[in-house]
Amino acid sequence: MSYIIQGDTGDWEVVIGLEVHAQISSASKLFSGSSTEFGAEPNTQVSLVDAAMPGMLPVLNAFCVEQAVKTGLGLKAQINLHSVFARKNYFYADLPQSYQISQFELPIVGKGVVVLDMPDGTTRDIGIERLHMEQDAGKSMHDQDPRRSFIDLNRSGVALMEIVSDPDLRSPEEAGIYVRKLRSILRYLETCDGNMEQGSMRADVNVSVRKVGTDDLNTRCEIKNVNSVRFIMQSIEIESQRQVELWESGGEVVQETRLFDPAKGETRSMRSKEFAHDYRYFPDPDLLPLNLTQDYVDDIAATLPELPDEKKERYMSDFGLSAYDAGVLVVDRETGTYYEAVVGKGRDAKLAANWVITNLFGALNAKSLSIEESPVSADQLGQLLDLMADDTINGRIAKDVFEDMIETSKDPAVIVEEKGLKQVTDTGAIEAAIDDVIANSPDQVAQFRGGNEKIAGWFVGQVMKATQGKANPGMVNKLLKEKLSD
């Protein structure tokens, strides 16, 4: 899946690296006991530490450390038993300490990997450079008053993981797949809810372009704080196009921080390198270095759930699913759980996958429901498959029953009973219907006998219609053939 920008001077490729800021799922903040609940009134979840009152000191939240380690393990990454919190110094009104406690030279997690499931069923490994913990800043609100800015410190001190990828991504689409996959892993681990609308996940996007066939990395720009997968993809398209045009018109890309404006469909400069902050990182003297034991890490590793990659592998090997189907079913934990419940003890796993992916997802999408909100339980869908398997209903009727189930949440057997949809397998009844059709269709019989065998399908349709679709299609075919050949 190569993404090439055709310029006047030749073909260009895009080099992308992402820094994803993922809020750690934790009831309290990284260095204080304040609540992290979303949506509270401004400045109601602020401790003395979060407001950086004189003499206040940070105390590390052990649960956040556990979450970071868990995430590192989920990214198949090196866990650093020795890591150090550092201060990143800069002034801003929503940063009470005037420094952010982060990790710099010695992060808690080192190199790892995220496996992308490409649409053609292949996979692609994207390197993880590091993961570190840091505090979030507060929020500045510039639209509340004509003259003043307001500050909400509820987010001040909330724990984040910054997950930095290698510059391995080569297209907007890959970047989108990467973010979705990362979100999927974090949700499996329950270390981040991945809720981009609430700001639980956002990304800084590093983009550069180079001529196809070259290996050097050109100057990159960093697009700050992009808060949806769609915007990440759009911003890459727009920024890479801008850079190609700039290089080709004899200009030069300068290293800078840019802002993506989705309304105008452009990126624009926030600050260039010469105005870049000198963050003056140094180890935070209020916090001791973080030293973990291998036992501690091993204990966390033992609690790790099955992750999407392993689950996908299992669906392919145990259930014989295609890579694509398996990949779709493992995107989130709930879908996999649902699917496996449908398969239950020995139902047709491929058929179950088709029903979940095509019929169920179709119905849920139409109603904008999540799988947890599905009106049809996994058990009910399983029952429907059973009704097909034992020839109580045929596939066509099953689709009607399913539509009914979506609307009413009734068990399929109840619907079949109520609506009298039970498949007709009585030879006599089917024969009677066939005889009726043959008797009333002399022209078509003549055509068939004259060698137009294609018209057999028309007879099948007529018989099914006569039986309100309930006739067993196999029996209809067999009996029709016999009778027409008489």
Next chain:
Amino acid sequence: MTNDLTHLTIASARDGLDAGDFSSVELTAAHSAAIEKSRDLNAFITETPELAQAAAAASDARRANGAALGAMDGIPIAMKDLFCTEGVQSTAGSHILEGFVPQYESTVSRNLKEAGAVTLGKANMDEFAMGSATLTSYFGNTINPWKASSGPNAGKDLVPGGSSGGSSTAISARLALGATGTDTGGSIRQPASFTGTVGMKPTYGRCSRWGIVAFASSLDQAGPMTRTVRDAAIMLGAMAGHDPMDSTSTPMDVPDFESGLGKGVKGLRVGVPAEYTADGMPEEITALWQQGADWLKDQGAEIVEVSLPHTKYALPTYYIVAPAEASSNLARYDGVRYGLRVDGDSLDEMYMNTRAEGFGDEVQRRVMIGTYVLSAGYYDAYYVKAQKVRTRIAGDFTSAFENVDVLLAPTAPSPAFAIDEKFDDPIAMYLNDIFTVPASLAGLPAISVPAGLTSDGLPLGLQLISPAFDEVTLFRAAEALEQAAGFELPIFGPGEG
């Protein structure tokens, strides 16, 4: 009667309170009155006589019910204004925090409060504890009650040392029985030496830093300032203890420091570090140091020559590490949430206006030094290098303590100097810390004990340093030195020399 009560020590006041000779209300009133009479010394930024009287009355009630809280119950003390005190203005000696009234109580001041100590007010100090003379306080300098009887500074107003100069003056002028200080590079010990009092810096991690306005986090440590070694041991016992709110506070039990006293120094090995000399140091300080060693030797200690070879790098190391941390610690004083705000046309301008007006010259100087040494391109050459040297300095002590139990050295390279003497020369001022910063960098406990007078009649202290968390031995040696020196603090009349 009033005068007599201010002449007590913490130990004797405790005994008097226990015996019912006087009440805490009387004791407190005597000290509040003394403070009022000695306002010319400017030892306090904020006086809280009403709060003190109420606390004293509560103490008396406890004692009457047989529920006294211990040695500090009812004892009037001064609180350095670096400690945040709930409901009482806490300024750190700075304009930028003028009018700041915390909604919280620092752990150390709370510990003292819970031990029944009565706080008389908030003691003056160098702005953000940056200084060695209490000349950088926004609230005016503090004056040492001592006066030179002869020499070039005869009769002049002298500095009380710093940064805990309000505390040292309060103790020396008998305005309080004890005072809290904080020591980052010598801010307890040097003012104690300048005022003929005892100043003790515990091991880093012994006292919680929670609620103390931070100067240099890896060095700041609270400690007691008193008139006797025993008092320091009693007071430290009430201040110290592990605090889960301070990650650098050490989870260790606090020993009974007072009961460790009175055991003498027989068999104790006392190291005398060859490197503790300075250019231009008065001969009488060297002589007093020798005298101190002889006193301990006479009591049965063994004197051992030791070498701390990296001592000469301690001062430059300190003046990189401390300003680096300070530049970051003081960044929160930005005018946004509390304290001084001086408006401007933009956020950046508001920052600049606020910090230019709110911080004094010395604070601005150190913020700039700290910002510089942490900057890209300089960080490795300064900060990283300084941390490496700091490790070597700590290593010197570790090696020395393989052979000795305590170290003996001068506290400061000079006696108290005149108010106008070094004010314009920051380097000369920094040299005051030359003998105190090594123990600070190594995080070791150290104490200054008044040991003698200069020929001009000014007090000089000797410093003892012990291994980490061995304050018991430190106090023991200090008491022996104190007894041998027989130093007597004069009784200064209020408002005179």
